[in-house]
Amino acid sequence: MLYVKAPAKINLTLDVLHKRPDGYHEVEMIMTTVDLADRIGLERRTDGQIRIISADRYVPDDHRNLAYQAARLLRDTYGIKEGVTITLEKKIPVAAGLAGGSSDAAATLKGLNYLWDLKLTSDQLAVHGAKIGSDVSFCVYGGTALATGRGELIQELPAPPNCWIILAKPSIGVSTADVYGGLKINEVIHPKTKDMIRAIHEKDYELMCEAMGNALEAVTLKLHPEVSMIKEQMMKFGADAVLMSGSGPTVFGIVQHESRVNRIYNGLRGFCDEVYAVRLLGERDPLA
Ligand SMILES: C[C@@](CO)(OP(=O)(O)O)[C@H](O)COP(=O)(O)OP(=O)(O)OC[C@H]1O[C@@H](n2ccc(N)nc2=O)[C@H](O)[C@@H]1O
Numbered sequence: 039m040l041y042v043k044a045p046a047k048i049n050l051t052l053d054v055l056h057k058r059p060d061g062y063h064e065v066e067m068i069m070t071t072v073d074l075a076d077r078i079g080l081e082r083r084t085d086g087q088i089r090i091i092s093a094d095r096y097v098p099d100d101h102r103n104l105a106y107q108a109a110r111l112l113r114d115t116y117g118i119k120e121g122v123t124i125t126l127e128k129k130i131p132v133a134a135g136l137a138g139g140s141s142d143a144a145a146t147l148k149g150l151n152y153l154w155d156l157k158l159t160s161d162q163l164a165v166h167g168a169k170i171g172s173d174v175s176f177c178v179y180g181g182t183a184l185a186t187g188r189g190e191l192i193q194e195l196p197a198p199p200n201c202w203i204i205l206a207k208p209s210i211g212v213s214t215a216d217v218y219g220g221l222k223i224n225e226v227i228h229p230k231t232k233d234m235i236r237a238i239h240e241k242d243y244e245l246m247c248e249a250m251g252n253a254l255e256a257v258t259l260k261l262h263p264e265v266s267m268i269k270e271q272m273m274k275f276g277a278d279a280v281l282m283s284g285s286g287p288t289v290f291g292i293v294q295h296e297s298r299v300n301r302i303y304n305g306l307r308g309f310c311d312e313v314y315a316v317r318l319l320g321e322r323d324p325l326a
């Protein structure tokens with residue numbers, strides 16, 4: 039059995055520029071991976087079948103699973119006769135704005151590249167990833183990056199200033215398509231992407247706190263007012279800055295002093311079942 043980690047991501051900025059002819063939205067977003075991860079187990083099969091094993095009832099165990107789609111894409115593209123059993127140990131909350139499914143797909147691409155000895159580069163895997171979902175290309179590389187296009191065009195960035203992240207996911211699932219669909223482009227408050235890039239290059243934590251912004255928040259907060267309440271509580275318990283990740287509903291708070299992490303974590307546990315205190319992974323995995 040080959041094991042591969044599939045880390046979650048958060049969006050430090052998420053800007054939506056316009057709707058594209060293909061129905062997607064042109065985005066400009068800065069994403070970074072955190073040390074909350076699914077674990078993917080890959081085992082070769084001689085029957086050519088792709089099988090998913092997952093204990094999480096919210097995760098499909100058939101062709102709808104993004105890890106399944108990743109395996110099928112490589113098997114069919116490269117004429118692989120073998121199959122694979124994919125065991126998903128889910129730790130990332132589902133439909134949370136943390137790219138759990140996308141990260142599982144990226145981990146499966148990387149693991150099968152090794153298992154089936156395909157010798158594909160990260161760039162080649164990222165191109166395949168984009169066929170599975172807009173966030174999968176970023177998940178192939180990991181680390182920190184500016185994503186543009188529909189999210190599949192990746193420009194690597196250095197690690198952001200070091201800090202703790204507290205993630206709080208209310209017990210609601212959010213459809214990414216519904217959130218993008220609910221966006222009024224002419225009302226978008228554009229985040230300060232350039233300031234965030236400067237904050238990352240200069241390791242300026244205060245500027246990073248100021249520059250955080252997510253154009254999709256306006257839609258999700260209207261659909262789910264409890265997300266606003268979680269943001270307020272996160273600030274009340276001492277976070278330096280707070281933002282919703284991706285299409286939500288997960289809210290993340292950032293804090294530099296470890297002494298405050300427990301207070302925020304314990305405070306949010308009163309409101310959310312799924313609360314995590316995590317670190318930024320920052321740079322790309324050199325072995326990726
Ligand atoms: C919102 C973001 C922000 O990082 O992440 P999550 O909240 O899902 O983690 C991403 O843009 C989500 O990426 P991903 O979840 O891969 O989206 P996809 O499966 O490609 O698309 C799902 C649906 O979202 C909408 N969509 C997605 C990406 C994009 N740039 N424009 C869109 O309009 C489309 O309706 C599409 O059919």
Ligand SMILES: Nc1ncnc2c1ncn2[C@@H]1O[C@H](COP(=O)(O)OP(=O)(O)O)[C@@H](O)[C@H]1O
Pocket residue numbers: 096097098102103104105126131132133134135136137138139140142143214284285286
């Ligand atoms: N491997 C997977 N892990 C989680 N969800 C998956 C997976 N494959 C497909 N899905 C489906 O994709 C939807 C969104 O998954 P996820 O990537 O966790 O959300 P988000 O994109 O908001 O982070 C879920 O509702 C789930 O049914």
